[in-house]
Amino acid sequence: MENDKKYKILIVEDEPVLQKTLADNLISEGFNVLQAKDGVEGLSIAIKQRPDLVLLDILMPQMDGLAMMQKLRAKNVWGKKVPIIILTNLGPDEDKIMERVTKDEPAYYLAKTELNVSDIIEKIKERLDQPKN
Secondary structure: OOOOOOOEEEEEOOOHHHHHHHHHHHHHOOOEEEEEOOHHHHHHHHHHHOOOEEEEOOOOOOOOHHHHHHHHHHHOHHHHHOOEEEEEOOOOOOHHHHHHHHHOOOEEEEEHHHOOHHHHHHHHHHHHHOOOO
């Protein structure tokens, strides 16, 4: 990862403990962290702050992650291209999820139950290292 740029990560997660754990770990890794507790707040922050990557839960109150991703992708050129990592407890066999992830590239899917925080941070770093289209 580029050392001279401090990447901005938006965490959209309604579980306070997980959100705090992710935020604390990302901050300790040198990232700037933005946080939202639902899709409505997440969409608003994303549009205003334009993070380098969005870490997005699916099951949330007010607006779920899939609806937020769809609105963000439809918003503008930046919204279409910003990397999104979906972090959820839902299984990847859920057709609706995989259809959205495939349609709304660049989006990636991670199951919370299969990863720990350090795995998630590694995926974020890996994704930010990829060249932008």
